[in-house]
Amino acid sequence: MQLPGLVTVKPDQTDTIEKLAHMMGKSFMEELWTEAWLESLDCLGTTDERKLEISRAIMKYDFMVGTRHQCCYTLPDFAAGAGAYLSSDLDGRIWSDLEDEATELMAEATLTDDEKAALFKRAEEMGGISNFKWMVPEADGDDFIHFFSIGVNPDMRGSGAFRRLMTPFLEFADSCGINCYLECYTDRLESLYGHFGFETVHRFTDPAFDVYERAMVRTPR
Numbered sequence: 376m377q378l379p380g381l382v383t384v385k386p387d388q389t390d391t392i393e394k395l396a397h398m399m400g401k402s403f404m405e406e407l408w409t410e411a412w413l414e415s416l417d418c419l420g421t422t423d424e425r426k427l428e429i430s431r432a433i434m435k436y437d438f439m440v441g442t443r444h445q446c447c448y449t450l451p452d453f454a455a456g457a458g459a460y461l462s463s464d465l466d467g468r469i470w471s472d473l474e475d476e477a478t479e480l481m482a483e484a485t486l487t488d489d490e491k492a493a494l495f496k497r498a499e500e501m502g503g504i505s506n507f508k509w510m511v512p513e514a515d516g517d518d519f520i521h522f523f524s525i526g527v528n529p530d531m532r533g534s535g536a537f538r539r540l541m542t543p544f545l546e547f548a549d550s551c552g553i554n555c556y557l558e559c560y561t562d563r564l565e566s567l568y569g570h571f572g573f574e575t576v577h578r579f580t581d582p583a584f585d586v587y588e589r590a591m592v593r594t595p596r
Contacts, residue, residue: 376445376461376520378543384438384447392438395449395456400431402526407560407586408504415497419489429485429494436481437524440473446523454536458524459544462514470523471507503581504588510556513576513592520548522557541571548595555593565589572596 377383384391403409404427413426437458438447445464449456460470482491498505510521522544527536548555557573559565565575568591577590 376448376464376544376547378448378547380450380539380543381448382451383445384442384449386439386442388442391449392435392442392447394453395447396431396435396438398453398528399434399456399524399526400427402529403430403434403524405529408501408588411584411586412494412497412501415493416490419493421490429490432481432485433478434524434526436477436484437474439480440477441470444473446470446473448540450536450540453528454531454534455525455527455540457522457526457540457544459520459522461518461520463518469508469511470521474507474523501581501584504560504579504584504586506577506579506588506590507558509577509579509590510554510592513556514554518551518553520544520553520555522555525557537567545571545593545596548593552595554595557591559589559591560586565591568593 382391384395409430413421413429416426441447441458441460444460446458446460447456448459458470462469465472482494486494507523510519525540527540544555555573557568559568572593573591574593575589575591579588579590581587
């Protein structure tokens with residue numbers, strides 16, 4: 376997708392990927408899924424600074440892989456960014472089909488053996504609240520947009536950056552008559568997305584975790 380007002384980041388734009396990952400990695404430290412996942416490192420005595428470094432590395436390698444498939448977008452001023460794709464651009468695949476590659480690259484480049492063991496084990500434990508394929512039967516073969524990450528620069532909240540980021544996607548979806556899908560893990564984000572027309576259609580829970588997944592859809596206007 377080439378969307379007005381947004382930069383579609385390309386694989387060779389390494390400085391842009393680094394800058395966007397730096398911002399998004401900080402933003403995602405507030406995501407409860409990320410928090411629960413990184414808590415598995417507490418037994419290793421991992422500092423908050425190291426957790427932030429890992430969060431930024433996740434974003435970097437997600438975008439390194441995602442840019443090959445038009446899955447990485449940012450506002451020109453880096454006030455907000457998104458990992459998102461049009462399913463037809465992925466030839467019917469979804470992000471989780473590519474995420475394993477990004478995770479393996481990140482792990483090899485960034486993590487110690489002990490960190491790999493702890494994080495991979497926790498990711499497996501969190502499988503019940505990590506359903507990122509739920510939209511496939513919902514879409515029933517139709518094209519759609521899926522947001523797998525959305526972040527606003529914490530220093531620019533309240534500036535309208537989120538609206539500037541989302542509006543081009545939603546206008547494109549409306550013009551094409553397609554659904555938009557996303558997942559979130561907090562009441563605040565669920566309410567925020569609700570203001571943009573998203574509705575929660577599934578809640579994926581696990582008694583082992585306080586955090587749970589809200590699966591949301593926005594139908595075209």
